Amino acid sequence: MTEFAKLTVTLTEPVAVVRHLRNDFRQESYDHIPGTAVRGALAAQWLLAHGDPDDDFLEIFEGDGVFGPLHSAASLPVPLSVKVHKYRADDDCRVLWWDAIREEVDVCQYCKQTLEFSKGGPIGKVRRTPRTRNALDAEGNARSGNLFNQSSIAAGNVFEGWLSGPALRSLRIDGEPVRTLSLGGKRTIQGNAEVAIDFGAEPEPVELVGKDVVLRLAAPGIFVDKLGLPAAEPDLCELSKVLGVKVSSVVKSWPRWTEVGGWHLASGLPKPTERAVQAGSTYRVRCAERPSEAALRALMVRGVGLRRREGFGALCRPVAPLSFYEWGGVLARLRADMATVERTLPQLHERTRELRSGIENDAPFQDQLARDDQYSIALRKLLDVTDPVLYGRLVTRLESGK
Numbered sequence: 001m002t003e004f005a006k007l008t009v010t011l012t013e014p015v016a017v018v019r020h021l022r023n024d025f026r027q028e029s030y031d032h033i034p035g036t037a038v039r040g041a042l043a044a045q046w047l048l049a050h051g052d053p054d055d056d057f058l059e060i061f062e063g064d065g066v067f068g069p070l071h072s073a074a075s076l077p078v079p080l081s082v083k084v085h086k087y088r089a090d091d092d093c094r095v096l097w098w099d100a101i102r103e104e105v106d107v108c109q110y111c112k113q114t115l116e117f118s119k120g121g122p123i124g125k126v127r128r129t130p131r132t133r134n135a136l137d138a139e140g141n142a143r144s145g146n147l148f149n150q151s152s153i154a155a156g157n158v159f160e161g162w163l164s165g166p167a168l169r170s171l172r173i174d175g176e177p178v179r180t181l182s183l184g185g186k187r188t189i190q191g192n193a194e195v196a197i198d199f200g201a202e203p204e205p206v207e208l209v210g211k212d213v214v215l216r217l218a219a220p221g222i223f224v225d226k227l228g229l230p231a232a233e234p235d236l237c238e239l240s241k242v243l244g245v246k247v248s249s250v251v252k253s254w255p256r257w258t259e260v261g262g263w264h265l266a267s268g269l270p271k272p273t274e275r276a277v278q279a280g281s282t283y284r285v286r287c288a289e290r291p292s293e294a295a296l297r298a299l300m301v302r303g304v305g306l307r308r309r310e311g312f313g314a315l316c317r318p319v320a321p322l323s324f325y326e327w328g329g330v331l332a333r334l335r336a337d338m339a340t341v342e343r344t345l346p347q348l349h350e351r352t353r354e355l356r357s358g359i360e361n362d363a364p365f366q367d368q369l370a371r372d373d374q375y376s377i378a379l380r381k382l383l384d385v386t387d388p389v390l391y392g393r394l395v396t397r398l399e400s401g402k
């Protein structure tokens, strides 16, 4: 019986986990917290409490436990099996995703636009801190050559992820659950975060279509063939073992190659780059019979392939974003309190202008967000839209009452 824990992390400071360090000091940073960063942050706390790495450390951090990536609904990758509009969807388009796992569609039935496969980018936009900032050293002085450009995920973002196996032991220090983490490490802007751990949480099962299991990667996957050479598909023997049923073939796959590096925790040295398939890669694999619910849940947290302890091969079940048409339901919940909506319209419109300049300011809405009702849930959803064009159109639609 594998044990799981669900980690919910709320950033109290901006965080940037950097993808590439480029020599022009402009950086690309992730929209989520990769498993390597989660593992690094927990390892740093362990070392602070216990001193030098010992056998226990190796079992927790270099053993067969899993430190999964932390994602929000917006930061998960659009599966590569999903077709999307090539250009902006019309207001009347009721659907934004067509999944080739289930249907072969080439044209949107509403706007007649040709569709194209996703490139595996994030589903939505996470809130970012739009300013150039310096990386600070322990004394609060700017480190030379560490000027970062618009690369931090803003404070307030909430991300979730899973740990399993011996990795769970990293979540308690002297018997007490970890409550804060300093996410980051080498090559990153560190940020503090509040942590909530649910030791009893149950992961979602991996998706089933008939007897076929659908694997959608939330992180790059590292697979090898029998000769140890890079492979574009997960190993069928590995899957058969985890699912407890014979997995006979990969029926269809939507992979894309990428490269991954990493840090070796105990030595603090960079790892060599490996070939991997990128997050969003999707596989439909055929099973001889339907796997058990428990096996599907265990697979979701375990992931597939190599270096799973660093979060590689993590799986997910992303949900399609709402179409403009589907936003009608959210706007209706706001309109149920039309008096408040009318009073708030000037601030809601002002936010469109702010979003265009990269500002996300929730302060004018704090009282309403604190309400414990459908209105506050709907308002949170609306304020989570950071695309100024979509947001502006939604506010106009809210105002017009359509």
Ligand SMILES: [Zn+2]
Pocket (backbone or CB within 6 Å): 085, 089, 090, 093, 108, 109, 110, 111, 112, 113
């Ligand atoms: Zn359309």
